[in-house]
Amino acid sequence: MARIPADEAEDIFATAAELADAAREATLLYFRKTDLAAENKESTRFDPVTVADRLSEERMRAILARRRPHDGILGEEFGPKAGTSGLTWVLDPIDGTRGYISGTPTWGVLISVRDAAGPVYGIIDQPYIRERFEGGLGRARVVGPSGEAALRARTHRPLSQAILYSTFPEVGTQAEGAAFRRVAAQAKLTRYGTDCYGYALVAAGMVDLVIEAGLQAYDVQAPIAVIEAAGGIMTDWQGNPCHEGGQVLAAANRAIHAEALALLNG
Template sequence: MARYADDLALAHVLADTADTISMSRFRALDLRVESKPDLTPVSDADTAVERALRATLSRSRPRDGVLGEEFGTQGGNGDRQWVIDPIDGTKNFVRGVPIWATLIALMDGDRPVVGLVSAPALGRRWWAATGHGAYAGRHQAAATAISVSGVRRLADASFCYSSLPGWEQAGRLDAMLDVIRECWRSRAYGDFYGYMLVAEGAVDAMAEPELSLWDLAALIPIVTEAGGTFTDLAGRPGPAGGSALATNGPLHAGLLDRLGTPGSR
């Protein structure tokens, strides 16, 4: 943990900055929202948060690269790269729904080694670093260690998923509906939140068929340090696969069999 202690502390500083900016714009009457080329929304809060975090990183970690959702890749002399999603859940943010967060990760090579998720409208933050464990609370001084559940059967499991149209586009809607019918409870919490609930042991699995690196990188250390398993839908660990299945561990293989990419098992 000593190797990444300073980086995790910096992630909290970055999150404090992000929270101040995003909360000042949440439910603001003059919030500006535009559509990106992929027709997803971007608000002035997204861009303001990312600019502020990049400015801090350029001063504090000038040798590290930065990848952000809004402004792409910047600099870097080695294997270390910070990955930022300034507001994950922008559609919630612009509609006044409080389930949104800033995601901050540090990649060392192809491994996410630090992850922090800050959801200021929920008054909650989650964080982890490799070998350190996973924690949640309002801030570092009010931290509680978190861990995944011990549920072993899908019939007893609470399952999260992203929107059904995404699974239909991925050609996996029937498989998803079969899982929903088999499990004890299902809810489409979406975005970062389902993964954090897995890490806390409040739900047992979360799956999404299509994601970008900035959607994933911060989540992986938190889930895995909480004792969970995180792969793509082909069963490969890490954030490069563009999809995600996060579970408490015992449920993972069975869900991969049902939801995994055709031909991957």
């Protein structure tokens, strides 16, 4: 990513690490608290938000205001802030709030930086198990309780041997769900409920595919950066960029991406 100078890349790394550390502290204050209240943001389905979501994003925004005031911000809970630098930080303070309030350690904090062409760097952080997946600007690594390791997506194996992840069994609309099931019927194993952690596992070489629909920009920007840095590919269901969300197909390699794409459009 030559469009970011080396000295600025170092500052982005340091800023992103400070953001992720702050979000870890904020989210763990409330995780697995049985009296944690959750508001519903939608009328047609349960889309929860908690005090932890808001506190996490507030603390990250305060750091950006101090360290990089000229950058833009797009956050899930408090909307967009315009910048003048050409860079925007895209923040999801808790990706997987349903899992968070259920006590499962598969939610995460998503932090990314994008320019006009798309995401250039991202972090998928799981505070409870202390794993941080990082990709872009020359980095592709995971740091956690077992130490540091390079991220490398899996090489091709047939769809009949593949592992497929999605957050919900009910993927998008009725037509989108039918398309998803065409792929799932051919996969060796299909698993659900992992939110952003499924994308991290694609980058780590454990999972072959993630297929979802109805996503937002803050759901996908960090996973795109991390997966692409690990050698994978992430597009919409037509093979186009999915920077703004919507239908998403994340794949460990181009060969299995092409197999899944054909079935989604079959």
